Amino acid sequence: MSGKRIIVRINFNNYTATKECLTKEWINYRISIFTNYTLKSLKAQINQDFKVFVLYNPVTRDYIKQALAGHQLLPENVEFITDAELDKKITEYIDGYEELYYVHLESDDLYRTDFIQQVYDYRLQNAENVAVLCPYGYMYDSNQNRLVKFYFYAPSFCFFVYKVKDFQRGLRYDLSKGWTSTLEYPHEVYKTPCYINHCHGKNSGISFERASFWRPRKESDVLAVWDDHALPTKAVFGPEITDKDEIKRILEEFTGRG
Numbered sequence: 001m002s003g004k005r006i007i008v009r010i011n012f013n014n015y016t017a018t019k020e021c022l023t024k025e026w027i028n029y030r031i032s033i034f035t036n037y038t039l040k041s042l043k044a045q046i047n048q049d050f051k052v053f054v055l056y057n058p059v060t061r062d063y064i065k066q067a068l069a070g071h072q073l074l075p076e077n078v079e080f081i082t083d084a085e086l087d088k089k090i091t092e093y094i095d096g097y098e099e100l101y102y103v104h105l106e107s108d109d110l111y112r113t114d115f116i117q118q119v120y121d122y123r124l125q126n127a128e129n130v131a132v133l134c135p136y137g138y139m140y141d142s143n144q145n146r147l148v149k150f151y152f153y154a155p156s157f158c159f160f161v162y163k164v165k166d167f168q169r170g171l172r173y174d175l176s177k178g179w180t181s182t183l184e185y186p187h188e189v190y191k192t193p194c195y196i197n198h199c200h201g202k203n204s205g206i207s208f209e210r211a212s213f214w215r216p217r218k219e220s221d222v223l224a225v226w227d228d229h230a231l232p233t234k235a236v237f238g239p240e241i242t243d244k245d246e247i248k249r250i251l252e253e254f255t256g257r258g
Contacts, residue, residue, distance in 0.1 A: 004099040005164075006050040006119055007090060008042070012064075012107045014055040014083050024063045029202065031067035033108045037142070037198055037255070041110035043075055044256030047117040051093050052078040053086060054107065094164050103159040110196040110254040111157070119159060124188065130173060131187035133158045136226075137195035138250065139237070141208040147247045150197055150211070151225050151236040154180045157195040191229050196254050211237050 012030070013021040020026050034054075042052055056064050064080055074080075081089060094100050101119050105111065112118075122132065134157040139150040160173050175181040199208045214237035216222050222239055224230040241247055 003097055004101055004120065005094045005097045006101045006103060006116060007093065008050060008052040008103045008105055009086075010038070010052065010054045010105050010107050012054050012056045012080070013060060014057050016057055022057060022060055024066075027060060027063045028067050028070075030107060031064070031071070033198075033200055035071045037110055038105065038107055039074075039078065040255040041113065041196075042078060044113040044254075045111075045116040046114055047120060048075075048077060049120075050077060050103075050116050051089075053089060054078065054080045055083055055086065056080055058082045058084070091168060094167065097164050100162040100164055100167050101159050102162060104156055106156055108198045108200060109157070110198065112194045112253050113256055115194050118190075118192070118194070122190075124161060126186070126188065129161070129186045129188045131158060131160050131182050131185045132190050133182055133187055134190045134194050135231070136191055136193040136229075137197060138193065139197045139199060139206075139208065139211055140251070141199045143199075143201050144208065145244075145247065146208060146240065147250060148238050148240045149193070149226060149236075151232070152197075153231065153233045153235070154178075154183055155195070157197075158182055160185075189231060196251075211235070213237070 012034070013027065016022060021030075068074065068080065079089070090100070101122070103119060124132075133155060135151050135153055135155050137150055137155075137157060138147055140147050156179050158179070162171065173181075173185060177184075197206065199206060199211075201207075214235040216236060216238065221232075222236065225232065225236045241250065
């Protein structure tokens, strides 16, 4: 067998920087966010030939099961597993293939419904590159129904390209410095806006208000990013999309219709 396999890795609460993410209340809320946004995006992908592993802390297994039981059954290609199970699951899924495209996604964010297909069709511009960064997208505040164009130079939206034989031998691209680690690897940039960074009021790292400090003062700075595809080494917030019909249309590009 040849070709590529695509895996989407989602960290749910496997990293316990705070105790809150181990509580029943936090898990119930974030499973709801995952189901109503991230999972909708995954289920709406026009190409369903991929596997999703959502990673959770094993001490919260019962809470996870209880929270998921309150929603529709997960599709067959989406599994909640622990870190200890991950390598074995991936190795089994990619066995017999040549390449692994390892996509990262947060549990409250979204990719465009054609993103997996775009990954399948993707060909590296340089064979030496191992990471593809996706800095162009949107930020959406679901509480206020506000949407802006958003650029981030070292985003969590990215994917790594492995030779299957190298992954099976133990190669892993380290992200110990956070997402800026991606800049240390040979990489290239995917320039089509492909993600929604979702703000919902209980994010641990970002909010619409905090991100608005990255709004450029000059319109020329905005045009440089969105018209000329400049690659600034900072975030760019804006312009905001204010037409409600346009917001709805763009959201449907990420969640599907209905």
